[in-house]
Amino acid sequence: MEIDRIGVVGLITTVFAALIFSTLIVEYEFPVFKYADPDQPPKLVESETAIIGQEVSRFLWDYRAIDLIAQAFVLFAAAACCTALLRTEERKK
Amino acid sequence: MFTPPLDALLMLMVATPAVGWVAYKKGYRKVPGIYASASLLVAAYFLYGLYKEVEVAENGIVTRAFDIPLGACLEIDFFSVFMAFLYIIIGLFATVYSIKFMERDSGLTEYYTLMLGMIAGMTGIVFAGDFFTLFVFWELMCLTSYALVAFRKQKWEPIEAGFKYLIMSAAGSATILLAMSFLYGMTGTLNFAALADGLTAATSEGWLYITLALVIVGFGVKAAIVPFHTWLPDAHSAAPSPISAMLSGVMVQTGACALVRVLLLVFNSAQPAWQMTLAVFAVFTMFGGNLMALLQDDLKRLLAFSTIANLGYIIFGFATVSHDGLTASLFHITNHAIMKTLLFLCAGAFIRQTKTRDLRKLRGIGKIMPVTGVFFAIGTIAIAAFPPLNGFWSEMMIIAAGVRAEMIIFSTLTLANMALSVVYYFRLIRIIILEEPTKVSKRATKAPVSMLIPLLILAFLCVFIGVYPGPFIGASSKAAEALLNIEAYADAVLGGL
Amino acid sequence: MISLNYYIACAVALYIIGMYCLASKRNMIKLVMGIEILVNAAHLSFVAFSAYRSVGYIDPLGHAIVIMSIGFAGCITALALTIVTYAYKHYKTLDVRKLRRLRW
Numbered sequence: 001m002e003i004d005r006i007g008v009v010g011l012i013t014t015v016f017a018a019l020i021f022s023t024l025i026v027e028y029e030f031p032v033f034k035y036a037d038p039d040q041p042p043k044l045v046e047s048e049t050a051i052i053g054q055e056v057s058r059f060l061w062d063y064r065a066i067d068l069i070a071q072a073f074v075l076f077a078a079a080a081c082c083t084a085l086l087r088t089e090e091r092k093k
Numbered sequence: 094m095f096t097p098p099l100d101a102l103l104m105l106m107v108a109t110p111a112v113g114w115v116a117y118k119k120g121y122r123k124v125p126g127i128y129a130s131a132s133l134l135v136a137a138y139f140l141y142g143l144y145k146e147v148e149v150a151e152n153g154i155v156t157r158a159f160d161i162p163l164g165a166c167l168e169i170d171f172f173s174v175f176m177a178f179l180y181i182i183i184g185l186f187a188t189v190y191s192i193k194f195m196e197r198d199s200g201l202t203e204y205y206t207l208m209l210g211m212i213a214g215m216t217g218i219v220f221a222g223d224f225f226t227l228f229v230f231w232e233l234m235c236l237t238s239y240a241l242v243a244f245r246k247q248k249w250e251p252i253e254a255g256f257k258y259l260i261m262s263a264a265g266s267a268t269i270l271l272a273m274s275f276l277y278g279m280t281g282t283l284n285f286a287a288l289a290d291g292l293t294a295a296t297s298e299g300w301l302y303i304t305l306a307l308v309i310v311g312f313g314v315k316a317a318i319v320p321f322h323t324w325l326p327d328a329h330s331a332a333p334s335p336i337s338a339m340l341s342g343v344m345v346q347t348g349a350c351a352l353v354r355v356l357l358l359v360f361n362s363a364q365p366a367w368q369m370t371l372a373v374f375a376v377f378t379m380f381g382g383n384l385m386a387l388l389q390d391d392l393k394r395l396l397a398f399s400t401i402a403n404l405g406y407i408i409f410g411f412a413t414v415s416h417d418g419l420t421a422s423l424f425h426i427t428n429h430a431i432m433k434t435l436l437f438l439c440a441g442a443f444i445r446q447t448k449t450r451d452l453r454k455l456r457g458i459g460k461i462m463p464v465t466g467v468f469f470a471i472g473t474i475a476i477a478a479f480p481p482l483n484g485f486w487s488e489m490m491i492i493a494a495g496v497r498a499e500m501i502i503f504s505t506l507t508l509a510n511m512a513l514s515v516v517y518y519f520r521l522i523r524i525i526i527l528e529e530p531t532k533v534s535k536r537a538t539k540a541p542v543s544m545l546i547p548l549l550i551l552a553f554l555c556v557f558i559g560v561y562p563g564p565f566i567g568a569s570s571k572a573a574e575a576l577l578n579i580e581a582y583a584d585a586v587l588g589g590l
Numbered sequence: 591m592i593s594l595n596y597y598i599a600c601a602v603a604l605y606i607i608g609m610y611c612l613a614s615k616r617n618m619i620k621l622v623m624g625i626e627i628l629v630n631a632a633h634l635s636f637v638a639f640s641a642y643r644s645v646g647y648i649d650p651l652g653h654a655i656v657i658m659s660i661g662f663a664g665c666i667t668a669l670a671l672t673i674v675t676y677a678y679k680h681y682k683t684l685d686v687r688k689l690r691r692l693r694w
Contacts, residue, residue, distance in 0.1 A: 007614045014610040021606065022599040030300055030598055032642055035291040036281035040162055044647035052648065056657065059650035063164035064658070066157070069094060070217065070229045071658050073103050077210040077233055078665035080110070081240035084203030085672045089247065163651055225655055232662045236669060243673055252676045259673060260621050263666050264612055267628035270659060271605055274635035277652060278598075281643065 096157060096169060097139035098177060099220060102213035105132035106206055113202025122201065126192035129205035133185045133212070140181060144174045152581040156222065161586045162287035168222030168585060175423065175572040176219040176350060183342050183430050184212040186547040187335040190438050193543045194335060194445060204244060211237040211339065215347045219354075222586065224273050224283040227351065231269070235262055235315075238344060242332045254331035258324040265314030265321070272307035275300060276359065286583040289358045296362045305360050305367055309374075312355070315348030317401050318374045318408065319381040326385075329397035330450065334441025337393060341400040341437060342430040349404060350426075353411045353419075358579055364414065371412035372503050379405030379510040386517050392440050392450050395517065396433065399476065402514055403429045409507055410491045413498035419573035421490035424566055428483045428558060432476045435551040439469040442544055443525075446537035452521075457530030461537045464545060466526055468552045475555045477518035478511055483558035486566070591645070597638035604631035618677060618684045622670045629663045 036042075043063075045055040060068055094100055109125060109132075116124030147155050147169060157167040188208060195201060210233060217230030239262070243255025277283055279300065280291040295301050314321040325345070329337045356367050382402030389395040407429070410422030442465045443458050444450055459466025475482035478489075488511055495504035558565050604627055611624030633656045640652025678684060 004614075010610055010614040014606055018603045018606045021602045025599040025602060026595050028299060030595060031279050031295070031298060032594055032639070033279065033281050035279050035295055037162070037287060037291055040282070040287070042281055042643055042649045042651065043163060044644060045650050047641070047646055047648050052653070056650045056653045060654045060657070063159050063651075064225075064654050065159065066095065066165035066167065067226055067229050067658060070103075070226070070233070071661055073107070073210070073213070074229060074233045074236065074662065074665060076107060077207065077214075077237050078668060080203055080206045080210070081236055081665075081669050082672050084200050084207060084240050085243060085246055085669075085676065087200040087203065089199055225658075229658070229662075232665070236665055239669055239673075243676075246676050249680045252673060252680060256618065256670070256673045256677060259666070259670050260612060260625065263625045263670070264609070264628055266662075266666075267605075267608070267625065267632060270629060270632035271601070271635060273655075274601075274632050274639065274652075277636060277655075278639040281649065282651070283655070 095167060095217070096143055096155070096220060098136045098143055098181075099213060099216055101136045101139050102132070102209055102216060105135065106209035106213055109206040109209060110202055113205070117202070122196065123192055125202045125205045126188060126195075129209055130185060130188045130192070132209060133181055133188060136212075137178070137181045137185070140174065140177055143169065144178075147171060147174055152578070152585060153575060154581060154585040156585050158222065158586050162282040162284040165226050166222040166284055166586060167220045167226065168285070168582065169220050170575040170578075170582065172354075172423075172572040172575040173219040175568060176347075177216045179427060179430055180212050180215045180343050180347075183434055184208065184339065186434055186438070186551060187339050190441070190544055190547045191333075191335045193541050194441055195333060198245065198333075200244070204241070207237040207241050208339075211241065211344070215343060218347055218351055222285055224276065224285060224288070224355070228266075228269065228273065231266065231351070234344065234347065235266060238340065241336045242328045242340075244333060244336070251331040254324075254327035258328040261314055261321070261324045265311045268307050268314075269311035272304050272311060275304040275307070279304075284586065285355075285358045286586045289361060289579055289583050290587060292359060293362055301360070301363055302366060305356075305363055308355055308360070309352070309367065309370060312348050312352035313374070315345065316352055316408070317345050317348070317378070317404055319377040319401070319405075322378070322381065322401050325401060326394050326397040329400070330391060330393040334393075334437055334444060337397075337441075338434040338437035341397065342434040345400060345404060346407065346426045346430065349407055349411065354576065357414075357576065358582065361579060368412055368414055371408055372500060375405045375409035375412055376503060376506050377405075378402070378408060379507065381405075383510050383513045383517075386514070390452050392443070392452055392455060393437070394450075395452070395521065396436055396440060399514065399517070400429075400433060402510065403433070403476075405510070406488060406491050406507060409503060410494060412503075413494050413500060415494060415498050416570070416573055416577060417497055418491070418494035419576055420566065420570045421487060421494045423572050424562075424569040425487035425491060427565060427569065428487045429476075431551055431554050431558070432472050432484060435468060435472040435548060435555065436476065438544075438548055438551070439465050439472060442540040442548070443469075443537070446540065447533050449533060452524050454531055454533040456524055456528040456534060457526075458534040458537060459526035460530050461534050462539055465540050465548065468548045470522055470526055471552045471555055473518050473522050475559065477515050481556070481559050483555050483562065485559065486562045490566075594638060594642045598635060601631045601635035601638070604628075604634065616685045616687055618674045618686050619671075621686065622667055622674065625670070626663060626667065629659065633659060
């Protein structure tokens with residue numbers, strides 16, 4: 001079996017990079033919400049599986065309506081992209 | 094909902110398939126193109142209305158905001174209007190040109206839908222006042238541009254270039270998303286104003302620098318900063334010519350503009366770090382673009398590498414973080430959009446008539462197609478920065494701003510690059526205009542008039558801005574001022590709290 | 591509750607795995623999967639942060655962003671797979687090294 005050199009070298013580097021980064025992350029504390037504005041409390045939701053879905057969808061409509069509508073256009077554009085590429089060549093002369 | 098120009102673009106984009114279907118049933122093939130051009134004119138009209146609104150608004154900022162800092166938000170200042178106007182104008186030229194250029198292709202309805210979608214996405218990016226809102230429009234721009242690059246899917250080259258572009262650019266978008274998650278983890282919000290407000294205290298925070306690196310890489314893929322530029326020459330040469338013009342004239346610059354807006358607003362406390370990084374990347378980008386352009390034998394690839402070099406100049410101007418530098422960069426973005434659109438559209442006319450992009454076969458084509466040849470020569474001389482034309486002013490302004498910001502070494506390197514670029518621009522002029530026509534170019538016929546009209550206007554603009562640069566520099570200066578006025582930007586949405 | 595650092599380490603590790611996948615895999619479908627891994631690294635990080643906002647509560651902003659972002663990832667994948675089908679029609683192979691006809 002042929003050994004893929006790029007694969008082997010890449011794998012070793014990747015494992016090392018992942019190890020180094022993980023140690024760094026565990027060593028150095030991430031500043032979790034250290035710079036959050038204390039005057040602006042977040043709109044927290046109780047951590048109950050039954051209500052998270054509803055609360056998040058309510059949050060989406062209350063606060064992120066612009067993004068949701070824009071996302072509808074993105075989905076439309078994605079559909080247009082796929083139909084544009086999957087079109088059949090019918091007008092060949 | 095959004096602001097009127099963005100609403101108009103998105104709504105008219107959604108209506109395009111219906112118009113195209115009716116036109117197809119009736120047998121009018123040109124209707125979708127004319128409809129798209131008309132839509133862009135409508136959007137330009139609404140944008141003018143928005144400009145009036147911005148002019149009278151307090152601090153020159155109009156906001157469309159839900160509950161800040163958690164909700165979605167659009168903030169329009171003079172910079173946004175300036176860039177959006179550029180997108181719509183360049184889009185209009187490309188669309189009008191496409192009506193004739195693309196007439197032999199199928200799927201025209203989808204083509205114009207995607208074109209309008211791309212312009213809407215770019216407009217949304219400069220309007221966004223929230224990182225995630227920016228990301229939504231970023232995805233709109235990216236998706237449509239992938240499909241437009243791979244549009245002529247019956248050939249191998251667009252498919253391959255499109256795939257390469259998609260993989261690289263999607264990896265860039267994912268990097269931006271990871272950076273966003275870290276910013277969210279630090280501040281609990283993604284609103285630009287709130288981020289700018291919260292992160293001013295974070296001067297010596299290691300994680301801020303990791304996030305900064307992710308942001309530069311993520312936007313850098315789209316802005317074709319040199320180690321991440323490899324998609325650009327393939328995508329530009331494989332796409333249909335009007336799309337190449339759009340990609341190279343405005344879309345790549347959108348990446349650079351989004352990058353500089355995020356850096357200025359969010360990473361204000363880490364400014365010395367990113368200023369130096371950007372300057373170094375800018376020099377790499379210039380050298381990479383110019384040296385590779387010297388070696389090309391493919392007309393569109395050469396122009397694509399020249400785009401990379403010009404992005405180097407633009408990013409260098411941004412890296413000075415002074416009012417002069419930003420003015421120069423924004424002015425150069427305007428000029429470069431005009432010149433590069435002109436060059437790509439001329440190249441498209443040559444390619445359409447000869448069916449080849451090889452410079453060896455295109456020798457002397459300017460003698461066979463004299464009108465297009467003259468426009469091409471004007472564009473080349475302008476981009477080679479010769480005094481009476483527009484490229485000269487902006488490139489000199491960039492160097493002057495660099496000197497004033499005490500970045501003498503980088504300014505010298507920029508000047509050396511501009512001198513280097515003259516070599517291949519003159520080679521281009523010699524090959525296209527001065528040499529004896531080859532067999533292939535002798536078979537070419539003159540370009541149709543409807544393709545020449547956009548070229549004429551663009552060439553006229555090159556000369557006009559060169560002779561009379563004052564108002565354009567004034568507009569760029571105003572836009573740069575809006576870009577640098579971080580406090581007003583933050584106050585516009587947080588002030589009332 | 592486990593320390594948040596493990597989640598961040600996991601997200602960064604996923605990101606590195608995704609980059610490795612993009613850099614070294616030959617199969618085009620696997621490249622598309624690499625993109626998905628990259629995007630999901632960011633999603634994991636968002637959801638972890640939103641759970642650690644304060645004990646016993648979650649911050650809906652992170653969840654909202656992830657829900658929308660999953661949609662975008664789907665769009666990208668759909669388009670990528672469309673292009674892959676055409677690449678397969680042209681070359682009769684999915685090996686990305688066979689189709690590197692483009693110069694650098």
